[in-house]
Amino acid sequence: MNFDNLKDAWVNDKMEDLHLSMRNVPVGQTSSAVSKIRKNMKKEFILRIAVFILLVLFLLGSSKNALSVFLVSIAIFLLLLQTVYYFFRFYLFYKVTGRYDLSIKKSIYRIIYELELNIEIYRIFNYCALPLIILIIIAGCMDLTAIIPQKVAGESIVKYTSLFFIFILMIVLQIIAFFLLNLHIRLQYGRHLAELKKVMEDLEMEE
Amino acid sequence: MSTKEARFLQQIEMHNGILYKICRIYQDNAEDQHDLLQEILLQLWLSYDSFRGDSQFSSWMYRVAFNTAIVFFKKEKRRQDIFSIPSYNNLPEELHTVREQEVQLKIFYNAVQRLNKVEKALIFLYMEGQSGKEIAAILGITPSNVRVRLNRTKDKLKYIIKTMGYEF
Numbered sequence: 583m584n585f586d587n588l589k590d591a592w593v594n595d596k597m598e599d600l601h602l603s604m605r606n607v608p609v610g611q612t613s614s615a616v617s618k619i620r621k622n623m624k625k626e627f628i629l630r631i632a633v634f635i636l637l638v639l640f641l642l643g644s645s646k647n648a649l650s651v652f653l654v655s656i657a658i659f660l661l662l663l664q665t666v667y668y669f670f671r672f673y674l675f676y677k678v679t680g681r682y683d684l685s686i687k688k689s690i691y692r693i694i695y696e697l698e699l700n701i702e703i704y705r706i707f708n709y710c711a712l713p714l715i716i717l718i719i720i721a722g723c724m725d726l727t728a729i730i731p732q733k734v735a736g737e738s739i740v741k742y743t744s745l746f747f748i749f750i751l752m753i754v755l756q757i758i759a760f761f762l763l764n765l766h767i768r769l770q771y772g773r774h775l776a777e778l779k780k781v782m783e784d785l786e787m788e789e
Numbered sequence: 790m791s792t793k794e795a796r797f798l799q800q801i802e803m804h805n806g807i808l809y810k811i812c813r814i815y816q817d818n819a820e821d822q823h824d825l826l827q828e829i830l831l832q833l834w835l836s837y838d839s840f841r842g843d844s845q846f847s848s849w850m851y852r853v854a855f856n857t858a859i860v861f862f863k864k865e866k867r868r869q870d871i872f873s874i875p876s877y878n879n880l881p882e883e884l885h886t887v888r889e890q891e892v893q894l895k896i897f898y899n900a901v902q903r904l905n906k907v908e909k910a911l912i913f914l915y916m917e918g919q920s921g922k923e924i925a926a927i928l929g930i931t932p933s934n935v936r937v938r939l940n941r942t943k944d945k946l947k948y949i950i951k952t953m954g955y956e957f
Contacts, residue, residue, distance in 0.1 A: 585916075585943065587890060587893070588893060588897055588916070589916055591894040592894065592916045592917075593918075596806065682832050682836055682852065682853045682856040682857055683853055684852065685852065685928060686856055686907075686910065687928060687929025688929050690856070690859065693860060773862070774860075777862070778859075778860065781906050784907045785907055785928065785929065785930060
């Protein structure tokens with residue numbers, strides 16, 4: 583095989599059989615890995631806000647007493663603040679990520695680093711949000727006065743059985759959430775990250 | 790259209806062959822090639838402010854285009870287009886050489902599809918006549934590494950072409 587002959591044909595190849603248009607400056611969405619993740623994040627943010635609204639409606643309809651409404655409102659507010667903060671952070675993060683004018687190695691390295699960092703932040707955000715969500719559901723479904731300390735003859739009495747039940751429930755739900763979250767991350771980012779890591783490994787391979 | 794847009798499109802027009810070829814070697818399907826071209830154009834436009842004219846426009850374009858092609862993932866599994874290999878038996882004798890080169894190039898494009906993303910970038914830059922030093926700068930590896938990898942990639946290509954039933 584003579585590459586020099588091929589080079590001549592390569593130079594002379596005007597690609598006339600390819601009908602690709604480039605007459606205007608492109609606008610709209612890109613379909614790069616980073617853009618796809620950004621799009622998924624946007625959808626997830628909208629979904630979370632919708633879940634919040636449903637949660638509030640559900641709690642208003644099933645509130646046991648004023649104490650439950652008070653505590654649940656605070657928890658929902660905290661959760662909302664957390665969600666808005668993290669998603670705004672993700673938005674800023676992905677807006678600046680993916681610089682394509684660096685060398686291939688540097689650019690891929692940066693994208694992998696930023697994706698991995700953001701995955702970790704996303705993981706932490708979900709681990710922090712989960713206990714709040716569990717508390718909101720418990721407070722919405724149960725009578726809080728049955729669990730929290732009661733003043734009996736001047737002394738606080740904690741209902742240990744209820745508390746123990748909540749702890750067990752939280753541990754079980756955290757374990758389930760751990761597996762579900764990892765599965766979700768693997769499905770959402772896994773393929774892209776694995777492919778980019780393969781390219782990086784290939785570039786790092788010494789002769 | 791603004792002056793910046795007009796300047797951008799003019800520069801792209803001058804180097805459009807590069808973009809077409811990158812799309813062809815990175816995607817095996819016409820729809821994917823079209824999507825990739827749009828993606829590259831968009832990334833070039835978004836990154837256009839970072840081009841300060843210190844290097845050649847084509848060098849800057851290579852970087853953006855390759856980085857985009859490497860992080861570009863297909864929407865779904867699409868049918869692979871195998872470029873048809875034309876026959877040249879019925880052509881006049883004097884056109885045989887030209888036609889033969891065309892046929893060989895088609896076979897080459899088919900074979901390149903079986904290379905990995907880094908090998909595709911390497912062979913593309915080699916075919917474009919870039920020096921080892923320039924290839925090393927675009928890829929971010931050492932020139933000696935480029936030399937070794939390029940030889941390996943050429944051998945791999947020869948082997949692929951042989952397994953496809955061709956030899957030239």
